Amino acid sequence: NSKVIQTPRYLVKGQGQKAKMRCIPEKGHPVVFWYQQNKNNEFKFLINFQNQEVLQQIDMTEKRFSAECPSNSPCSLEIQSSEAGDSALYLCASSQGNTGQLYFGEGSKLTVL
Amino acid sequence: QQQVRQSSQSLTVWEGETAILNCSYENSAFDYFPWYQQFPGEGPALLIAIRSVSDKKEDGRFTIFFNKREKNLSLHIKDSQPGDSATYFCAASANTGYQNFYFGKGTSLTVIP
Structure with missing residues (x-):
């Protein structure tokens, strides 16, 4: 059973609407990753954090995508203005960092109509 | 350029056989x-x-069998069971534990009883 908790499991949005997903990493894991998995099973890295600080992010996330990992609150990924091409499974994963082992949540499946 | 490649999109084996999934x-x-x-x-x-x-x-x-010189690896699943039917992803990272992981497109394994 996954110890990375993602909510909601499913969300349906109209084009232009905001979509927000949350993630509680595994306890003791300071590193959090967000990936987008499309219908062709391709993983696209979006952003990662160590504690509250951004480590890496792709250009796309600087425009419509925003993410944060505040202390003592769930991490979140928000799409400001959803597009049809954003329909995908959004996966959160956490890691202790030094071991490199990455553990995924069940994902939030976004459908943009 | 795809950083991680899985040679087969799908693989079917009989129950009890060894499934071999390749990655480079x-x-x-x-x-x-x-x-x-x-x-x-x-x-x-x-x-x-x-x-x-x-x-x-x-x-x-x-x-897992790993060949660093050839930059490839394989996953062997011995005595395959129907419950092993799933999609398997090979991934790679320059392991500081903080770096982005790169994923292959997956191999869909079907184990026939």
């Missing part, structure tokens, strides 16, 4: 290679992983 990578800096198992509607689950200092890693029915 581009970046010589990669030194940590996990395999993930994903069932429909679920997030990927870490199955087994190997570091580049080793050429073999075994865990129960699952074995």
Whole structure:
């Protein structure tokens, strides 16, 4: 059973609407990753954090995508203005960092109509 | 350029056979290679992983064979069971534990009873 908790499991949005997903990493894991998995099973890295600080992010996330990992609150990924091409499974994963082992949540499946 | 490639999109074996899933990578800096198992509607689950200092890693029915010189690896699933039917993803990272993981497109394994 996954110890990375993602909510909601499913969300349906109209084009232009905001979509927000949350993630509680595994306890003791300071590193959090967000990936987008499309219908062709391709993983696209979006952003990662160590504690509250951004480590890496792709250009796309600087425009419509925003993410944060505040202390003592769930991490979140928000799409400001959803597009049809954003329909995908959004996966959160956490890691202790030094071991490199990455553990995924069940994902939030976004459908943009 | 795809950093991690899985040679087969799908593979079918009979129950009891050994399933062999192949993977290759581009970046010589990669030194940590996990395999993930994903069932429909679920997030990927870490199955087994190997570091580049080793050429073999075994865990129960699952074995990774790694060839650093050729930049390829394979996952062997011995005595395949119908419950092993899933999509398997090869991944790679330059393991500081903080770097982005690169994923292959997955191999869908079907085990026929």
